[in-house]
Amino acid sequence: MSDLLMLTPEQMRRIEPYFPLSHGIPRVDDRRVLSGILFVIRNGLRWRDAPAGYGPHKTIYNRFIRWSRLGVFNRILAELVARGGGTDKLMIDATHLKAHRTAASLLKKGLLPRCIGRSRGGLTTKLQVVCDDKGRPLLLHLSEGQANDHKTAAAVVEQLPPARFLLADRAYSSAAFRAALAERGMTPCIPPHAKHRIQHSYDAVLYRERHRIENTFARLKDWRRIHTRYDRCAHAFLSAIALAATFIFWINES
Template identity: 45%
Template sequence: MARFDLTDFEWSVIEPLLPNKPRGVPRVDDRRVLNGIFWRLRTGAPWADIPERYGPHTTCVNRFNRWRKAGVWDRLLEAVSKAYDGDIQMIDSSSIRVHQHAANAQKKDDRSRCMGRSRGGLTTKIHALVDAEGLPIALKLTEGQAHDGRSAADMLSAIRSGQILLADRAYDSDALRQDLASRGAWANVKPMPNRKNVPAFSGFLYRYRNLVERFFNKLKHFRAVATRYDKRADNYLASVKLASIRIWLRFNESMA
């Protein structure tokens, strides 16, 4: 088994979730193709550099794109994350440098590609909501200069009564607090220093927010995520989700 290949445990989880193809020409071995996709994801190498042991690189590219369009990667992440620990959830974002090869795409503006211009060049921001184990529940891309709090508004629908959200000052707003309170949840968000009416805040619970930062550290072990090489935002988000699936699988394997 090569270094980045799926283990038997990981494959046993993934295989039943893959699309069936009862008729027509059988698909090229799914495990081999997925191993090629994960090899590229971990190394950040161009698709054309995928080793021959994984078959033609065009097969890996086509499978990645076809299953992204069909929602297969979304369904895999939803399936492996279904049993998340929802008592405490954390949200944060991380800026990713856009490689020059991804920045020269034509016909679409930077916002539609989730790229933002700053003094450091083009960046994409990954927003992540994680559970009490630091495992991803929801993921989203925006352009690099997007405001964290406003960008997170549509990521918090899964938070329910009795649950707690941990977040830093970028998410401090009355609207967010009121929205969670209306659902019986509590926003333990670090208040802005200029607040006149300082809301309740637990510094003890806030210490656990480092778990979302650890998630981003794990995510950036995948070099195709740590630097954005994809011109298309949907392809890059698919890579982020695939890396997140791998993080979930490794956690589950360690607990098995």
């Protein structure tokens, strides 16, 4: 067991209040099962290859899928973010995640969205993240790989927490996005496109802090099942990202 990733009692105390209630037969050890889920996501394993120290692999897989459909992992992240305090600077950016061929086997006519498109010479999913000034993810949003950045940003702009500034690269430099930020009382720190007729000014010194969200993407992509998408349903893939973000940035204080 020494080589296995295992959540500490303190980490469990921070997330246990947001677990669904157990009905009937008590659940298998939450700490062991959730640690097994994290181990599989971090190392990019098939569920059947989870080490025996975490118990039966079917138990680990079933818990992940059931709680993904219930939105448990997304709720844990949202609750920890709400308790994390405010910030005066937000950062937004997007990155492409390669979708394995097994992730594209779900029929497009299915009831649940896939969020898989064609870009970068293959099948990809675009992950859009809003971070605080420490690079901790606050909001996660999935879309097809070919989706435009500032158009997908419109899907999260209403959910942005209060802040004074929002940092983004020039892919988000659109009149509509700037107007939406102004309505929320935020000052955009976004470089303009060279071809834009109106060259908006921005704080170049403040803009240098945007490297923190790039570091966030790098740390998330260190987890193999996030760097490459194997989950067919978008809700399962987003749950894996939310659980990894919770562990890396919100409950892992080391």
